[in-house]
Amino acid sequence: MVVGGGSAGWITAGVIAARHKSHSSDGVKVTLIESPNIPTVGVGEGTWPTMRSTLIKLGISETEFIRECDASFKQGAKFARWMDGTEGDYYYHPLMLPQGFPSVDLAPYWHKFTAGDPDPISFSQGVCFQEAACDAGLAPKLITTPEFGSVANYAYHLDTSKFAPLLQRHCTQKLGVTHILDNVVDVVSSECGDISHLVTKNSGNLEGDLFVDCTGFASVLLGKHFSTPFVDRSDVLFIDNALAVQVPYEREDTPIASHTIATAQSAGWVWDIGLPTRRGVGYVYSSRHTSEDEAHQELRAYVGPAIDKLSVRKIPIRSGHRATFWKRNCVGVGLSAGFVEPLEASALVLIELSAEMISQQLPACREVMDITAKRFNDTFSYRWDRIIDFLKLHYSLSKRTDSQFWIDNRDPATIPESLQNQVALWRYQSPGDHDFTSNNEVFPAASYQYVLYGMGFKTDFRYRAHMLADEKKAKEQFAQNASMKQKVLKSLPTNRELINKIHQHGLQKV
Numbered sequence: 001m002v003v004g005g006g007s008a009g010w011i012t013a014g015v016i017a018a019r020h021k022s023h024s025s026d027g028v029k030v031t032l033i034e035s036p037n038i039p040t041v042g043v044g045e046g047t048w049p050t051m052r053s054t055l056i057k058l059g060i061s062e063t064e065f066i067r068e069c070d071a072s073f074k075q076g077a078k079f080a081r082w083m084d085g086t087e088g089d090y091y092y093h094p095l096m097l098p099q100g101f102p103s104v105d106l107a108p109y110w111h112k113f114t115a116g117d118p119d120p121i122s123f124s125q126g127v128c129f130q131e132a133a134c135d136a137g138l139a140p141k142l143i144t145t146p147e148f149g150s151v152a153n154y155a156y157h158l159d160t161s162k163f164a165p166l167l168q169r170h171c172t173q174k175l176g177v178t179h180i181l182d183n184v185v186d187v188v189s190s191e192c193g194d195i196s197h198l199v200t201k202n203s204g205n206l207e208g209d210l211f212v213d214c215t216g217f218a219s220v221l222l223g224k225h226f227s228t229p230f231v232d233r234s235d236v237l238f239i240d241n242a243l244a245v246q247v248p249y250e251r252e253d254t255p256i257a258s259h260t261i262a263t264a265q266s267a268g269w270v271w272d273i274g275l276p277t278r279r280g281v282g283y284v285y286s287s288r289h290t291s292e293d294e295a296h297q298e299l300r301a302y303v304g305p306a307i308d309k310l311s312v313r314k315i316p317i318r319s320g321h322r323a324t325f326w327k328r329n330c331v332g333v334g335l336s337a338g339f340v341e342p343l344e345a346s347a348l349v350l351i352e353l354s355a356e357m358i359s360q361q362l363p364a365c366r367e368v369m370d371i372t373a374k375r376f377n378d379t380f381s382y383r384w385d386r387i388i389d390f391l392k393l394h395y396s397l398s399k400r401t402d403s404q405f406w407i408d409n410r411d412p413a414t415i416p417e418s419l420q421n422q423v424a425l426w427r428y429q430s431p432g433d434h435d436f437t438s439n440n441e442v443f444p445a446a447s448y449q450y451v452l453y454g455m456g457f458k459t460d461f462r463y464r465a466h467m468l469a470d471e472k473k474a475k476e477q478f479a480q481n482a483s484m485k486q487k488v489l490k491s492l493p494t495n496r497e498l499i500n501k502i503h504q505h506g507l508q509k510v
Contacts, residue, residue, distance in 0.1 A: 001208030003184060003198065003221060005034035007160055008334025008351045009214035010167035013177045014058045015355040020362065023176030028362070032171070033180040033198070033206060038216075045280070046074055046260050046273060046345035047155045049095055052148045054352050060170055062147040063506040068166045070275050071158040072256050072499055073140050075130050077344070081264040083455050085400045091122060091454025092134060092259070093344075095153045097446045098127035099481040107430035107449055108461045109474035123453035126478060129485035134259040136489060139498035146508045151488060155345075157260070157273045157280075180206070187225040194329040194366075195221065209366070212358065213332040217339070222322055222332035231338075233320040236392050236414055238289065238405065239268055239341040242315040243299050244282035245307060256495040262343065265298045266290060266403040271342060272302075276499050284317065284341050289405040317341055321384045326373035329366070331358060338384060343394060346387050346442070353383070353442075379440050389419040390443045390451075396423075397455040426452060430459055 002013045013032045021027030055065055065071060076094040083089045098106055106127045114120035124131045130152050133140070140154035171177040186199035197207040213221035222228045234240060257274035268285030283299040290298075292314070300307050321338025325331060332338075333354040340346065357376060363369040395409035396419070408414065422435060431448040452459075461468065493501075 001198070001206060001210070002030065002032040002212045002214055003034075004214030004216060004334075004336070005032060005038075005168065006164050006214065006216065006334065007167070007348060008216075008336075009034060009212075010164055010171055011054065011058075011348075011351050012212050012214060012333050012355040012358065014167055014171045014175055015054070015352075016359045016362065017171060017175040017177050018057055018059065019359045021176075023174070027176065029178070030176070031178040031180060031206070031208070033182055033184065033200065033203075035183050036181045037183070045160045045342075045348065046077075046157050048345065048349040048352075049153055049155045050349055050352050051156055052154075054355075056148060058167075058170060059174060060166070061507075061509065063502055065156075065158075065166065066499065066502050069156075069158040069162045070277055071156045072274055072276055073258055073495055074155040074157045074260060075134050075140050075152055075258050077260040077262055078134065079262050079264070079394070079454065081400075082262075082269075082394060082398055083400070084398075085264065085402055091450070092124040092131040093447060093450045093454065094124055094128045094130035094134070095155060096128050096130045097444070098449065099484075100477040101127075101446050102433050104470075104473060104477055105430055105432060106474055106477055107453065107459070108464065108468055109471065109478075110453070111459060111461060112468060113478075124450055127481060129481055129488055132485045133488050133492060134257075137255045137258055137494050137496075138488065138492040139258060139495045140492070141498070142491070142493065143498060143501045143505065144508065151492060157275055159275060159280075184220065187221060189225075195225070209329065210363070210369070211330045213330055213336040214334050216335040217318070219322070219332060219336040221330045222325075222327060222336055226327045226330060228327055228332075229323040230318075231320050231323050232318070233340065233388055234318075236388055236416060237319040237340055238286035238409065238414075239284045239319065239343075240317050241287050241292070241295070242282050242284045242317055242341075243292075243295055243312050244280070244315055245299070245303065245310050245312045247279040247281050247303055247306070247310065249278060253496065256499065258495040260345070263302065264398075264400070265302075267295065267298075267405040269343070270299065270302050274495070276496070276503075282315075284343075286405055289403065289408070321380075324377055325354075325380045326376045328373075329369060331373070331376065333358075337380070340388065340391060343391050344387075344443075346391075349442070350380075350383070350387075354380070382438055382440055383442050385416070385418065386442050389416055389422070390447070392416065392419055393423075393448070393451055394455070397452070397457055399456070422448075426457070426459060428460055428463055430461075 017030045022030045080090040140152040172179045182200040182203045184198050188196050190196040195211050197205045261272035263270045267290035270283045273280040285295045319340045361372045363372045400406035431445040
């Protein structure tokens with residue numbers, strides 16, 4: 001029983017139903033109940049490349065997804081003014097691994113070859129051709145590339161208010177999910193403490209073996225019924241509000257950025273997500289460091305006077321997560337489990353990861369559910385900690401001194417010890433897979449390299465100079481990346497060109 005719709009509810013219901021053959025008579029029965037009275041929040045949102053495999057599992061074609069969800073291609077994120085706040089201060093976190101990684105770590109060679117250069121090539125530009133593709137506004141593939149295939153690794157930008165209806169139709173029509181529109185008025189426990197059934201306004205009592213709480217911030221089952229504590233992480237991540245606005249393009253042929261743009265401000269940062277018909281823009285900020293009026297003025301300075309004619313919505317953010325994600329026969333997915341600011345777009349991928357683990361580990365009977373629950377809790381406690389570490393890394397490396405927000409973010413008291421220990425190691429060695437011992441990592445070592453060296457972090461390789469013995473191989477990798485850069489710049493269409501062709505002709509089916 002999935003309680004709540006939206007992206008969390010429908011992705012979870014769909015992944016379980018697809019794997020466990022809910023459309024067949026002997027498959028697992030999946031029911032989703034959602035309130036007809038809860039409006040959707042239609043902001044532009046980013047995914048990870050994992051969404052491609054999720055769509056494949058669900059059986060949704062890429063052409064249909066792009067057409068129905070006003071989606072475009074995303075190849076990474078550009079961080080502007082995060083290091084010192086100057087006009088030319090920016091770096092990229094691409095969605096591709098550095099050239100040759102992990103068999104060849106180009107980080108120490110990049111440091112060596114650019115040392116002393118007054119205008120060195122950036123790390124991401126030197127080791128990955130994707131930055132050049134983003135700068136040129138290019139798509140990650142050709143119209144002749146099959147669905148979900150790629151020239152460069154990619155994710156999506158999409159209108160989430162259109163994603164849930166697509167998932168709903170597909171899950172109910174193709175995957176056998178039962179859909180109930182009704183309000184839950186009570187949650188009843190059995191003698192053992194499990195949820196026995198839900199009491200609804202119009203549909204009577206609804207029983208289930210496993211209840212998935214996708215009720216958003218309300219967390220009706222996990223938070224309210226089970227009183228599962230919320231672990232507040234605002235001591236690490238200060239962002240607690242967002243002002244969001246939908247910005248129309250000036251022309252129909254305005255280029256669509258093929259990456260998320262994150263531009264630092266005095267007390268947070270502005271996201272800028274390009275969809276085919278508009279941009280999703282918003283300022284996420286810390287109310288401890290600025291007022292709503294001041295935040296609105298900074299957002300206006302970014303968008304321009306046109307914002308005065310647009311609707312700006314305020315969205316509260318509570319950074320943190322539940323102390324337990326799976327309690328008895330209830331598991332929280334999405335906002336009911338937790339939320340942090342949208343930096344690095346972790347919201348949807350956490351839903352995907354949760355749905356996949358629930359589906360793969362779906363208990364055969366109640367006797368083994370507690371074992372599965374412990375594994376799930378251990379896994380997602382670890383993942384939340386690593387996500388928070390990674391997001392904090394962006395702030396803690398900044399050299400900005402123009403506002404208290406940036407100064408406070410460098411205070412060691414606000415930086416988790418786990419992150420401080422990693423950074424201490426990385427002063428003498430570049431991040432590598434050996435630094436992460438779990439198979440539940442969310443961000444690979446390469447992502448840490450992109451952020452560290454994009455932010456101007458220096459690693460002292462003098463103590464490992466003896467390991468830089470294969471310059472010939474390293475130079476070959478740099479040359480290969482440079483060659484690939486020229487190739488994609490000549491061959492790939494722009495993001496808008498490819499999106500237009502997909503709407504007209506569709507992509508080749510796999």
